[in-house]
Amino acid sequence: MLEQTFSCSIPAAECRIVVGRDIQGIMVSAIEKSKTGLIVAGAGLIDSWENFFQEIEKSLPNVKVARVNDGEGLKTFDSYIDLIKVMRTCRLDRGSSIAYFGGGTVGDLTGFCASTYMRGIGLIAFPTTLLAMVDSSIGGKNGIDLSDGKNAVGTFYNPNIVVADTVFLEKGIEYQKQGIAEIVKYGFIHDYSIINSLQSFSDYRALTKSPLLPDIVFKCAQIKMNIVSNDPEERSGGRELLNFGHTVGHAIEMASGYMIPHGTAVMRGMQIESQIASEMLGMKDVVSELAGDLAERFNIKQISIEHGMKQNLLDAIKYDKKVRSGKITVQVVDRPGSCRNVVVGVDKYLEALNKWLKEN
Numbered sequence: 001m002l003e004q005t006f007s008c009s010i011p012a013a014e015c016r017i018v019v020g021r022d023i024q025g026i027m028v029s030a031i032e033k034s035k036t037g038l039i040v041a042g043a044g045l046i047d048s049w050e051n052f053f054q055e056i057e058k059s060l061p062n063v064k065v066a067r068v069n070d071g072e073g074l075k076t077f078d079s080y081i082d083l084i085k086v087m088r089t090c091r092l093d094r095g096s097s098i099a100y101f102g103g104g105t106v107g108d109l110t111g112f113c114a115s116t117y118m119r120g121i122g123l124i125a126f127p128t129t130l131l132a133m134v135d136s137s138i139g140g141k142n143g144i145d146l147s148d149g150k151n152a153v154g155t156f157y158n159p160n161i162v163v164a165d166t167v168f169l170e171k172g173i174e175y176q177k178q179g180i181a182e183i184v185k186y187g188f189i190h191d192y193s194i195i196n197s198l199q200s201f202s203d204y205r206a207l208t209k210s211p212l213l214p215d216i217v218f219k220c221a222q223i224k225m226n227i228v229s230n231d232p233e234e235r236s237g238g239r240e241l242l243n244f245g246h247t248v249g250h251a252i253e254m255a256s257g258y259m260i261p262h263g264t265a266v267m268r269g270m271q272i273e274s275q276i277a278s279e280m281l282g283m284k285d286v287v288s289e290l291a292g293d294l295a296e297r298f299n300i301k302q303i304s305i306e307h308g309m310k311q312n313l314l315d316a317i318k319y320d321k322k323v324r325s326g327k328i329t330v331q332v333v334d335r336p337g338s339c340r341n342v343v344v345g346v347d348k349y350l351e352a353l354n355k356w357l358k359e360n
């Protein structure tokens with residue numbers, strides 16, 4: 001067992017992050033120390049981890065495990081009310097904590113419940129997808145969806161501890177590998193050594209078996225935590241660097257009616273954003289070739305933007321909630337590992353995107 005830990009103080013929160021492999025002992029001890037009364041476990045884990053949850057319930061009789069059907073359909077008001085009722089039945093009080101095992105959907109729902117139940121109780125995160133380990137469990141955002149808006153209701157509320165055990169990443173490989181796009185993003189915006197490390201693997205399976213994986217996850221979590229701790233509630237703009245690849249990536253997801261998965265869309269989004277920036281600002285595109293190589297290596301489909309999607313893509317950017325007073329902040333990678341925000345007129349950006357769409 002090998003693990004790395006760091007702590008980060010952000011206003012009104014202390015969050016400890018532990019990353020390692022085969023560190024279930026640390027998880028159990030976090031559950032005990034935090035007076036956790038309820039664990040929320042995503043159903044996707046049940047087949048492989050049910051014995052582990054049963055052991056916890058047997059050895060810690062004050063802890064109950066609630067199994068929930070994970071996936072985007074979990075992030076609803078109905079699930080919120082159901083989970084709050086279970087918290088009540090388990091008699092959680094202001095001194096208790098709630099923990100979750102799962103991906104971003106289980107984390108977003110549990111975090112929202114933790115932040116609102118009795119005006120806030122302890123929250124412990126055990127992320128089990130690659131995306132949750134490097135992204136959604138860090139930074140305090142949570143929430144549920146409305147029929148016309150993803151993550152439309154939520155709060156900022158940090159877990160007291162995040163324990164990421166990379167052993168969870170060996171199952172559900174087809175889905176898990178989508179999280180690679182976020183890792184590639186951290187490499188481009190902050191630390192080129194991450195991209196170098198990824199280039200030493202032949203595919204996702206090789207990555208999951210490598211002792212380097214906890215290191216890579218740890219670096220990504222640290223980068224995100226450092227960025228968000230300067231802008232904990234997304235007010236000063238400091239978090240915007242994390243949007244690299246996501247403005248066009250989200251637009252691709254929306255334009256495809258969410259048929260294109262998040263990681264695939266973000267991987268393509270990073271390439272398109274970089275090509276547009278190079279055209280608009282007269283600089284070298286240092287992203288596309290490397291991102292293409294990594295997409296191929298990890299078998300993430302390199303999509304083309306179908307003719308029928310093009311207008312939807314332009315509309316998605318035009319009405320993006322990040323557009324303010326006719327301006328949009330785009331992320332520009334000057335060299336792999338170094339990125340800056342540039343504010344441009346949204347009309348100018350749409351013109352450049354339109355030109356790109358006509359040529360590709």
Ligand SMILES: NC(=O)c1ccc[n+]([C@@H]2O[C@H](COP(=O)([O-])OP(=O)(O)OC[C@H]3O[C@@H](n4cnc5c(N)ncnc54)[C@H](O)[C@@H]3O)[C@@H](O)[C@H]2O)c1
Nearest residue numbers: 044070071103104105106128129131136141142168171172
């Ligand atoms: N709060 C934030 O800052 C933030 C950031 C990014 C994304 N998100 C949210 O995260 C959600 C996506 O999260 P996700 O990608 O983790 O998806 P998810 O939670 O839907 O999980 C994806 C699938 O993986 C399965 N799964 C989970 N752990 C597994 C494991 N160890 N082995 C096998 N299968 C496993 C689940 O059953 C599910 O079918 C979205 O709702 C998104 O809005 C939140």
